Amino acid sequence: MALRDIAIVGTAQRPSEVNSTFTSVEILLPVIQQLLDKVGIERSDIGFWCHGSCDYMSGQPFSFVAAVDAIGAWPPIVESHVEADGALALYEAWVKIQTGEVDVALVFSNGKTTSGPIDQILSLQTDPYMVAPLKPGFDALAALQARACLDAGVVTERQMAEVASRSRRDANNNAIAFTKGNESVEELLAMPYTMNPLRAHDCATPVDGCNAVVLAAGDIARRLAERPAWIRGIDHRIDTQRLGARSMIESSSAAIAAQKAGVGNDRIDVAEIHAPYTHQELLLRNAMGLSESTHINPSGGALVANPLMAAGLARFAEAAESIFAGSADRVLAHCTSGPMLQQNLVCVMEGE
Amino acid sequence: MSEADGLVRLRQPIGVTYNWSAGPNATSHLAGLMSGKFVGKRCPSCALVYFPPRNGVCPKCAKILAGDVEVGPKGTITTFCIVNVPFLGQKIKLPYVAAQILLDGADISMQHLIQECEAEDVRIGMRVEPVWKDKSEWGPSLENIQHFRPTGEPDRVMGSESGAS
Numbered sequence: 061m062a063l064r065d066i067a068i069v070g071t072a073q074r075p076s077e078v079n080s081t082f083t084s085v086e087i088l089l090p091v092i093q094q095l096l097d098k099v100g101i102e103r104s105d106i107g108f109w110c111h112g113s114c115d116y117m118s119g120q121p122f123s124f125v126a127a128v129d130a131i132g133a134w135p136p137i138v139e140s141h142v143e144a145d146g147a148l149a150l151y152e153a154w155v156k157i158q159t160g161e162v163d164v165a166l167v168f169s170n171g172k173t174t175s176g177p178i179d180q181i182l183s184l185q186t187d188p189y190m191v192a193p194l195k196p197g198f199d200a201l202a203a204l205q206a207r208a209c210l211d212a213g214v215v216t217e218r219q220m221a222e223v224a225s226r227s228r229r230d231a232n233n234n235a236i237a238f239t240k241g242n243e244s245v246e247e248l249l250a251m252p253y254t255m256n257p258l259r260a261h262d263c264a265t266p267v268d269g270c271n272a273v274v275l276a277a278g279d280i281a282r283r284l285a286e287r288p289a290w291i292r293g294i295d296h297r298i299d300t301q302r303l304g305a306r307s308m309i310e311s312s313s314a315a316i317a318a319q320k321a322g323v324g325n326d327r328i329d330v331a332e333i334h335a336p337y338t339h340q341e342l343l344l345r346n347a348m349g350l351s352e353s354t355h356i357n358p359s360g361g362a363l364v365a366n367p368l369m370a371a372g373l374a375r376f377a378e379a380a381e382s383i384f385a386g387s388a389d390r391v392l393a394h395c396t397s398g399p400m401l402q403q404n405l406v407c408v409m410e411g412e
Numbered sequence: 413m414s415e416a417d418g419l420v421r422l423r424q425p426i427g428v429t430y431n432w433s434a435g436p437n438a439t440s441h442l443a444g445l446m447s448g449k450f451v452g453k454r455c456p457s458c459a460l461v462y463f464p465p466r467n468g469v470c471p472k473c474a475k476i477l478a479g480d481v482e483v484g485p486k487g488t489i490t491t492f493c494i495v496n497v498p499f500l501g502q503k504i505k506l507p508y509v510a511a512q513i514l515l516d517g518a519d520i521s522m523q524h525l526i527q528e529c530e531a532e533d534v535r536i537g538m539r540v541e542p543v544w545k546d547k548s549e550w551g552p553s554l555e556n557i558q559h560f561r562p563t564g565e566p567d568r569v570m571g572s573e574s575g576a577s
Contacts, residue, residue, distance in 0.1 A: 083435035085467035089476060103474065119430035126467050132474025176430040184426065193424045 066157050067281040067288030068409065070099035070274045071377035076238035076267035076365040078174045084118060088130035088170050088270050095166070095272045099284050103132055106274075107162025109139035110153040112146035112169035114369045116181050127170070138162070145169060146271065146373030147334075147395030147405050151296060153275050163277045164284075170270035171369040178266045178368065186399055187301050199263055201303070201399045203255045206339040208308035210257055214346070217257065220338040221248040224261040224363065231360030236374070239265040239364040261363075264336035269367030271374050289380035289391070289409040293321035296405040303399065311347040314394070314404035318348035321392075321406040328354045328408070329388035332375035334362050334395045344394065348406065354392075358382065372397070376407065383411040434552075437468030437477050442552035448544060450484040452518055453477035463518040464554075484515035487560070488568045489538045491521075494531045507531045513540060513560060524554065528561035537567035 072095035074087055096103065109131055113124050124141045131137065140156075142148045146169020153165035182198035183191075209215045225248055228241035243261075251259045274284070281288040297313035297320075299306045306312070318324070331354050335341035341363075345356065357363075359378040362371045372395025379393040388411070395405040434442055437453050441464050444451030452463030455470035456478040462470065463483050469476055492511035509531050512521040526534050528543070540560040550556045 079431070079433075081433045081435065083433065083438070083467050085469050086435050086437070086476065089469050089474060093474070119428065119432065129467050129469045129471040130474065132471065134472040172433075175432060176428055181428055184428075188424075189422070193422060 064158055064160070064277050065281070065290055066154055066275055066277050067285070067290045068273050068376065068380040069276045069281050069285035069288050070095055071271065071380055072098060073236045073271040073374060073377055074269050075236050076269045076367060078238070078267055080172060080174070080268040083126075084113070084123065084170050084172055084270070085126055085130045087268070088127060088168060088272075091270050092131060092166070092168055092272050095274060099274050101164070101274070101284065106164055106166045107138065108153055108156045108165040109137055110149040110156070110165060110167050111139065111141045112144055112149035112167075112369050112373065113141070113171065114143055116184060117171055117173060117176065117178070117368060119176055131166075131168075145369050145371065145395050145397055147376055147393070148296070148372070150273065150275065150373060150376055151294060151405060154291060154294060157275060157277050163280050165275045166272060167275065167373065168270065168272035169370040169373045171367040171371070172268045173266040173366065173368045174268050182368075182399070186303070191303060198399065199255050199258065202263070202337045202340070203258045205308045205400045206257050206262070206337065209339050209343065212309045214309045215339045215342045217249060218245060219342055220262055221245045223338040223341050224248055227357060227360045227363040228261065230358055231364035234359050234364075236269070237360045237364040238267045240360075258337065262338040264362050264366035264371075265364060267365050267367050269365065269370050269374070271370050271377050273373065273377055273380065285384065287384055287386060287411050289383035290412065292408045292410050293323075294405070294407040295320035296403070298398075298403045299401070301398075301402065308400060309343075311343050311401045311404060314344050314347035314396075314401065314406065315349075317404045317406040321408050323392060323406065323408055324349050326390055327351070328392045329390055330355045330358060330379060330382045331392040332359060332361065332379040332394065333357055333392075334372045334375050336362050336366055336371075336396070338363065340396070340401055343401065344396075344404075348392070348394070350392070355388075371395075372405065379409060383409060386411070435468045437465045440480050441465050444480075444482070445554065445556050446550055446552055448547075448550075448556075449482055450515055450518075452481045452483045452515075454479050454481050460519040461517060462520055463515055464522060481517065483517035484542070486539060486541045486563060487513040487515040487518075488570065489526070489534065489536055489540060490514050490570055491536060492526065492534050494534070509534045511540075511560070522554070524557060525559040526561070527559035533562075535567070537570050539563045539565040539568060
């Protein structure tokens with residue numbers, strides 16, 4: 061079966077904040093409205109709605125059901141939800157459009173990451189028998205991975221500081237970003253460890269945020285956007301959940317996903333990588349085979365604003381915007397989830 | 413862990429504390445309850461009055477709700493069920509009635525208890541009013557109301573409303 065041409069034709073993101081006093085529905089609704097206005101379509105033009113979020117983060121079972129209020133479900137709509145990052149919701153919407161049932165889909169995601177102790181909450185997604193009872197903490201797991209990488213010589217502390225320094229500088233030009241800075245690599249290396257070998261700037265800033273994108277097929281996409289970001293390859297791979305059974309110094313799932321998505325077929329101008337820790341960006345760059353000529357995370361990446369469950373879709377939004385603006389012709393968007401890069405979704409988009 | 417019967421058992425209590433934000437719309441509703449008032453919100457697009465104001469948006473129009481509207485305190489039963497089944501932690505004597513009540517001026521119903529009458533006398537269209545707990549027990553909750561009881565007014569004919577209840 062020939063695949064349909066499907067593109068991102070519009071994006072909208074809410075500026076990051078901490079301890080938001082709005083409900084998830086109240087923060088989503090204006091972003092979705094802004095997106096519809098930008099793309100110039102009505103709610104009735106959307107054939108499929110797909111949402112990414114996580115009940116553990118809001119501490120409310122079935123909290124995603126309330127989010128349907130933000131999209132206006134009357135007259136009845138066709139919608140779905142993934143208990144995962146919005147990037148996975150985008151994957152589902154892409155499949156839905158591939159079936160030919162619909163031509164236009166709206167994907168949205170939200171995360172109020174700062175309403176609870178996110179380090180503890182995230183460790184609840186580890187294996188419930190052998191790992192979760194140890195309450196390992198998410199930062200601690202990443203620190204173990206970073207230590208293994210440093211000891212194996214796969215990354216250096218200087219390279220990690222370079223990632224942080226570049227991301228914080230780039231964040232100065234991004235209204236959505238939360239953590240910004242102009243520190244040199246030397247200044248960052250002089251900072252104390254918060255969880256050896258990680259320093260505060262090696263870890264992503266948890267923020268509350270949400271975003272949405274519109275996907276459309278073929279000529280509809282060409283009508284809705286001047287320069288659509290065409291999805292040329294998309295693939296999702298998962299490493300084993302047994303932490304002791306996988307290599308901590310490489311990411312085989314990211315490598316396979318990148319290969320299946322066709323990353324190496326041509327040069328990548330911009331790569332938006334979802335790396336919540338500095339050493340993970342370095343691991344992912346290696347795994348996905350990105351060269352020095354690729355501009356990594358011009359948005360500042362997840363390091364400077366990590367609205368969990370929305371941070372992956374944010375990478376798609378940022379990468380697509382660089383196609384819209386004409387500043388890139390071939391881009392990569394990546395989303396991770398789970399401890400130590402357990403899951404990886406890779407997508408290649410191109411302008412025409 | 414215990415291995416008394418040859419099985420290894422593991423108890424893993426999980427507790428996570430969240431800072432839950434009600435949001436500005438639900439906040440005026442909850443503040444109203446703390447001063448003995450039923451405060452709902454109106455949709456700026458379709459003008460329906462939501463009590464309670466759900467998540468602060470009109471799900472029909474996908475619009476953020478706007479001005480405060482005081483509703484009630486009297487209301488009408490739109491549907492009900494008689495609870496006869498005992499369950500763990502039950503606080504109310506069986507049988508009792510859980511009813512959907514459409515407060516006067518509101519367009520969606522809310523659930524509450526009906527007391528001070530026989531369960532078999534409860535009916536759709538019955539007029540009811542709130543019985544508040546002592547003020548010292550009030551918090552930001554519909555539990556400030558002990559229950560609703562019949563007013564004795566003539567029944568209201570249901571089904572002719574334009575609302576979303």
